[in-house]
Amino acid sequence: MMGKNRKQFYFGGSYVPLGLDKHVPMSEWEGGMCEMRRLGINAFRAFVSWNRIERIEGKCDFTELDYAMELAEKYVLHVVLNVGGMFNNIQGFRPPPWLSYACHCRHRIDDPLKAHIHEGADLMLCADDPVLQEKAYAFIEKAVLRYRGSPALEGWSIWNEPHGDPCYCECTLKAFRAWLQAKYGTLDALNERWGTVFPIDFPSWDDVCPSVDMSPYAHADPCMKLDFLNFLEDSFIEKFNRISALVRRFDPDHTTTFNLQGIHGHDMDRFQVTNPGISAYIEELAVNPRRVNLWLNMYLRSARTGRDGQDKIRILETDSGPRPTGKRPGCQKLASVRDWTFVAHGADMILSWIHRTRITGGHALQASMTRWDGSTPPRLETAGARGQTILRHQERLLGASPFSGRCGVLHDMKMYRYATVERWHGSFNFTTNSHDGAFMLMQDAGYAPEFMNDSMVLDGRFRRFPALILPFMPYMTRSLASALRDYVWNGGILIAEALFGVKDENMEQFWRKTPGCGLDEVFGFRCADMMYFDPVKDKILLGAGEIIPAEYFRECIEPSEGAAVLGRFPDGSPAVVSHCWGKGRTLFLAALATSRYDYENTALRTLIASFLENSGVLPLFKIRSEQNAGALGVYLATKDGKTADIAYLINYAEEPISFALFPDAGILPEKASFTDILTGKQYDDFAEITLEDRQCAVLFADRKDTAPV
Structure with a gap:
């Protein structure tokens, strides 16, 4: 199966079906996938949307997703299916409405003062509701069993940009009390810990509630607040890993991933997947090259937290085309330095958001690799060429991993x-x-x-x-x-x-x-x-x-x-x-x-x-430069963990940078020069290097007693 091929790089974007808003009609899909194939794009992400597939309880219509997978197989495209949660819901962007109207699942209460308010058509149900969980996990199982044998399937995304929001409904409070009992053992121990500011003295576990700052004079014990935040994190991670385990139980042959948004939210290694992933958007930072350097490193190193050097990470979302309302110009030079930074940090997948724009919603008219009518603009041709370069060298690129950090x-x-x-x-x-x-x-x-x-x-x-x-x-x-x-x-x-x-x-x-x-x-x-x-x-x-x-x-x-x-x-x-x-x-x-x-x-x-x-x-290395090298990225990769096999030199600034690079002598291969696969330029040493504005140099070690790269 495609998911078993660990020497394959995946390059593309999110396509169809999508998880929210209106996507382009099915009549457009084959032409789009045919063009992907021509450009050298070999992968896309699609969404398994429960609320669109099972609009009537017990009656599932997989027509759209079936067709997308059939076309992907025809055009030899690899598909990542987002089968689990989106944002703060455990499956899809919103749950099917019948869960509220027929099953009477609990609505999320994000503020106790709004407990009586109904969201109307925009249903936000509590993820701790046992009926919702039972039916959501059953639907996920059904989807995994349906598509695990598809030749187009590369792997499963467990959750899109996951996060857990607070809820104060009875389902969540019941789970919170059970978490507290496991931590403290007795109610006396809880009352003592929570009662440092003023006596608490809950008479029973059913009386225990989290602290809510409903006035500027609220002054609860800090542990009362901390326990609720820690519970929310543990509860959210437990749901994520339950979905991941369910997917692996019914399909152990394909990869699992997800895309965490932001870098300071969760401990990455608590998510049990084969390949951690992220959403990494940087174009709004483009005016400050140091910030681009910072955020790319933050994104990618946080994704690798707790992982072995050989483990690959995945970029499931990144900037695609122009987004005028977000002040993002769609700069292809910036996209190039971004993508090569992803590769330098051990990515084996880069998917942009989005391949073709939605017809409705905030992303309509913008954030698209294609034009509105699906035709190919220069930015997509350029991205396709970049993807082809990565795929042409994928064996060497994927065979090397970032050096182990020295701090x-x-x-x-x-x-x-x-x-x-x-x-x-x-x-x-x-x-x-x-x-x-x-x-x-x-x-x-x-x-x-x-x-x-x-x-x-x-x-x-x-x-x-x-x-x-x-x-x-x-x-x-x-x-x-x-x-x-x-x-x-x-x-x-x-x-x-x-x-x-x-x-x-x-x-x-x-x-x-x-x-x-x-x-x-x-x-x-x-x-x-x-x-x-x-x-x-x-x-x-x-x-x-x-x-x-x-x-x-x-x-x-x-x-x-x-x-x-x-x-x-x-x-x-x-x-x-x-x-x-x-x-x-x-x-x-x-x-x-x-x-x-x-x-x-x-x-x-x-x-x-x-x-x-x-x-x-x-x-690992030192840099000498007369200029401000704060916009310079240097990343060294190794095949054997001892010697440098690839050097990625990246200028994030809009002006040239000249510098000298001095790697630790112990990591340089003997009798080796380096060849830039992007320009063909050869380097016998790194004493004099100049990178033009937003230029990348991807240098392959080339021993002098062997044929050049």
């Missing part, structure tokens, strides 16, 4: 829920900005960073990184701290910044020793107070006079004996402290610095890189 960046999604409860997630957005800044700091320094989450720390997978950076991490658990202590003691390198380890998992302050859980002796300091860091007046001063920008938090730290002070605040108090503990080393910045990082911030990058190199952790 891990903790990107634990629970931090976002903590920040939401603490109201630190609004305009200041410490968590997001620090994660983004820390990642790009290490990327610019050449360490090919990878995201990791707390589960990777707890199960030991994080130990493959010689160094870790923990951006803005106020909350600490004993199990996490124990793993970090052991890591440093046995030779690991750990970098952190304010605020760090000041509260436990219940958001209670470590008031005796901070950082808590024994991390004070690991980092070689104690903190007993905090001041405001004015980003205009205050600064971190290094020994050679360099200045590191920072913001908001300034921890008042007392270094322990043996700790080295590497930087100070203007009043002379310690701002940067390094410490040796066991076989490892630590570095701490007493203000929030990563959230202010940009490429021009050379002082922070130099400090971190020097500390790591002095600790024996070398970068």
Whole structure:
């Protein structure tokens, strides 16, 4: 089956049938697929829409989907079927209306004050309703059994841009109470934990309800809010994985994927699929090449969290044609650098949104690869040529994987829920900005960073990184701290910044020793107070006079004996402290610095890189440029995990960039030159490279004793 072919690249877009709004009539479909084949496009995504197929309970009409699969087989196109959820529904964009009118399924209550309001025709039913779940899973099973034998089927998408919304109906409250009972065991334990602000004293489990901020004076215990957010995440993930397991049970031979939208929503490795996927839109960022660089790296590295280097990821949605209302011009140069960045990060599928525009809805007239009448414009010819280039070299491209990162960046999604409860997630957005800044700091320094989450720390997978950076991490658990202590003691390198380890998992302050859980002796300091860091007046001063920008938090730290002070605040108090503990080393910045990082911030990058190199952790590569190289992407791929087989050099800016690249000598093949498959230019070294505006160079290693590429 096509899904078994792991050396196949898939290039195309979403086509027909669609999941919402009106798509083009069936009479247009064959001509469209014939043209796809001519262009070299070999894949598309279609939607299995329950509310359109089973409009009368028990009577399914698969006519449209059957025809699409027949045409795909005829024109040798590979199809990904979105068989599960869309957005916040467990199957399709909306459930069939008969679930409300005949089965009386619960309507979602996203606000207790609106409990009496009916949505009318736009049905939003609760995903925790057992009747809805039973019938939705039965329909998914029916669809999988129907199409699992189709020669056109490449795989299944479990959920389109998934997220779980809060609901306060009785179905969800019942599930929440069961979750709380499993966590706390007894009602007394729950009342004690939730009763820190004022006594709670629920008399029975049936009285337990989540906190709702219905007035500016609401002041519930933070754990009451945190528990509900964690429950919603666990409940949503459980539904996702139940659909995934159902699909795999009835069709173990095809791939499973999904497309997560955004990068800071969920722990990617909790989704049980063969190939993680994302929606990755960047054109609205096109005016700022640094932001394009940032977001592409964020999207792709977050998708790889917890995955082996050889695992492939999938792009199920990305920009296609112009979208004037979204200020997206449909720039083909930008599309080229975007797609090659996808390939560099290990993608085996790129599908745009959308191949041909819908007839109704917000995307009508725009966001289309084709013209309105289905004919082929230059942008589609260009995209088809790019896809043909990828397919022509697919064996070599798919045979190499991104090098393992030499630094891990903790990107634990629970931090976002903590920040939401603490109201630190609004305009200041410490968590997001620090994660983004820390990642790009290490990327610019050449360490090919990878995201990791707390589960990777707890199960030991994080130990493959010689160094870790923990951006803005106020909350600490004993199990996490124990793993970090052991890591440093046995030779690991750990970098952190304010605020760090000041509260436990219940958001209670470590008031005796901070950082808590024994991390004070690991980092070689104690903190007993905090001041405001004015980003205009205050600064971190290094020994050679360099200045590191920072913001908001300034921890008042007392270094322990043996700790080295590497930087100070203007009043002379310690701002940067390094410490040796066991076989490892630590570095701490007493203000929030990563959230202010940009490429021009050379002082922070130099400090971190020097500390790591002095600790024996070398970068994968270094860049030297007289220009602002913040819009430059460098990605190295390997076949054997040791030597570089492909170098992707990408300029995201609209002006040329000249630079020299110095890879770690240990990863360069002996007696090898590199040939750019896009231009044919050969490189014996990387000492002088110039990339024109939004140019890509895809360099294949070519040993001098073999024939050229």
